[in-house]
Amino acid sequence: MSDSQTPADPQQLRAEIEQTRAELGETVQQLAAKADVKTRAKQAIGDATGQVRQKLTDAKDQAAQAAGVVAERATTAKQQLADSDLPAPVRRPLPLAAIGAAAVAAVIVLIVVARRRR
Secondary structure (H helix, E strand, C coil): CCCCCCCCCHHHHHHHHHHHHHHHHHHHHHHHHHHCHHHHHHHHHHHHHHHHHHHHHHHHHHHHHHHHHHHHHHHHHHHHHHHCCCCCCCCCCHHHHHHHHHHHHHHHHHHHHHHHCC
């Protein structure tokens, strides 16, 4: 009743038993990790939080860049109006203020949208 693959040497048999125990221990640890729902949920939350923070940072950078472009254009337009030969009532700062307000509103909207997606 001896198995043809069972080693006859007791030392070799002990080595195989130790290897099997080690493999079984690793398998049990892997199964325990899969069954630990709380830890897996925390990991998923951490991953999602990191992604949201990265997207928020990207949105803030884009908004800041857009605000810079709008401010630069507003400054250029203001200078062009000041240098133009148009009569004074036509060269009002109101359009520039509207452009600036629109830029600020756009930045605020981008930030609010990014935070709501969190």
